Amino acid sequence: GAVVSQHPSWVICKSGTSVKIECRSLDFQATTMFWYRQFPKQSLMLMATSNEGSKATYEQGVEKDKFLINHASLTLSTLTVTSAHPEDSSFYICSASPPLAGSVTQYFGPGTRLLVL
Amino acid sequence: GDSVTQMEGPVTLSEEACLTINCTYTATGYPSLFWYVQYPGEGLQLLLKATKADDKGSNKGFEATYRKETTSFHLEKGSVQVSDSAVYFCALTSYNQGGKLIFGQGTELSVKP
Numbered sequence: 276g277a278v279v280s281q282h283p284s285w286v287i288c289k290s291g292t293s294v295k296i297e298c299r300s301l302d303f304q305a306t307t308m309f310w311y312r313q314f315p316k317q318s319l320m321l322m323a324t325s326n327e328g329s330k331a332t333y334e335q336g337v338e339k340d341k342f343l344i345n346h347a348s349l350t351l352s353t354l355t356v357t358s359a360h361p362e363d364s365s366f367y368i369c370s371a372s373p374p375l376a377g378s379v380t381q382y383f384g385p386g387t388r389l390l391v392l
Numbered sequence: 393g394d395s396v397t398q399m400e401g402p403v404t405l406s407e408e409a410c411l412t413i414n415c416t417y418t419a420t421g422y423p424s425l426f427w428y429v430q431y432p433g434e435g436l437q438l439l440l441k442a443t444k445a446d447d448k449g450s451n452k453g454f455e456a457t458y459r460k461e462t463t464s465f466h467l468e469k470g471s472v473q474v475s476d477s478a479v480y481f482c483a484l485t486s487y488n489q490g491g492k493l494i495f496g497q498g499t500e501l502s503v504k505p
Contacts, residue, residue, distance in 0.1 A: 281435075307491060318481065318495045319436070368435050372491060379424045379443070379485045381493055383436040 277303050277373045281384035288359055289392055296354045296387045298325075298369030304349035305371035309381065310342075313366040325352040359391040394419040394489065398482050398496035405472055405503050413467040413499045415456075415482035423484040425449075425458050425465040426493070430479045439467075439480070472503045 278301040288294050298308055306327045311319040323344050324332040331344035341363075343355040352371075356363050366388050370381040399414040417423065424443045428436040440449030445460035454469045465482060482496040 309492070316500075318497045319493075321492060324490065324492065370436075370493070379491060380426070380438060380441060381485075381491070382438065383428070386435040388433075 277371070277382040279369065279371050279382050279384040281367075281369060281387050283387060284385060285388050285390075287390045287392065290360050291358055294356045294359055294389060296356075296367055296369075296389075298352045298354070298371070298384055300350045300371045300373075303371075303373040305352075306349060306374065308346060308352040308369055308371045310344065310352070310354050311368045311370070313368060313386075315366075319368060322354075327352075356389065359389070361391045364389055364391045394423065394484060394486070394494050396482050396484055396494055396496035398480075398499050401479075401498070401500035403499060403501050405501070407474055407503055407505055408471045409503075411467070411469040411472045411476075411501070413480055413482075413501070415465045415467065415496060417463050417465065417482075417484050419463075419484055419486060421486045423486040423489075425456070426483045426485070427454070427456055427465070427467050428481045428483060428495075430481065430498075432478070436481065472501070474503045474505055477501055477503045 280299045282297045308325040310322045322337045325344045325346040327346045346352040368386045370383045396417045426441045427439040429439045440451045442449040442458035448457045456467045479498045479500045481498045483493045
């Protein structure tokens, strides 16, 4: 199946700093990637849809200036958590779909665990 | 709007027991249905999928059948192993969702030796 990677897998940072998380599709090109957030023992919450070459589409309630998304190429999307605070600590997961005709299957990265002190 | 409802967990079974995790959905149009599995500390892995009514998805001994008449996609396995312990998510997507996945709340499965 299609492979999606994330980097870093773990990050610990001080309150007020910015953190960048990378999501890469390793063996396919993805015009669209998705960013999710997951709290312990809960389901995934879609944060935004990342579109290559255009602005991301954010879900209701997600702060655009707080969570900056850049989809610079067909294999890379980045999520930057700006001025991180302890409440931003969470598990962030990205996904992407191979550009097959009619494909709606998303493949997920391994996730990035963020801890803000 | 579209939604997915799963049975609540945690579900605790002994090894070699039968597993059923119920999943029902509401959706406009004709969604595709998925089961994803999440092992502790990891991302989600696609377990199986079905894209149209009466399709059966299967993988690693797990099965689920797309039942349009009952709007269900229950996950089943005849004999679970300790290594199946994980959280299972039912999800749907449709073209009018722009490819977005809508997840159920997840069901934690714990299999004891």
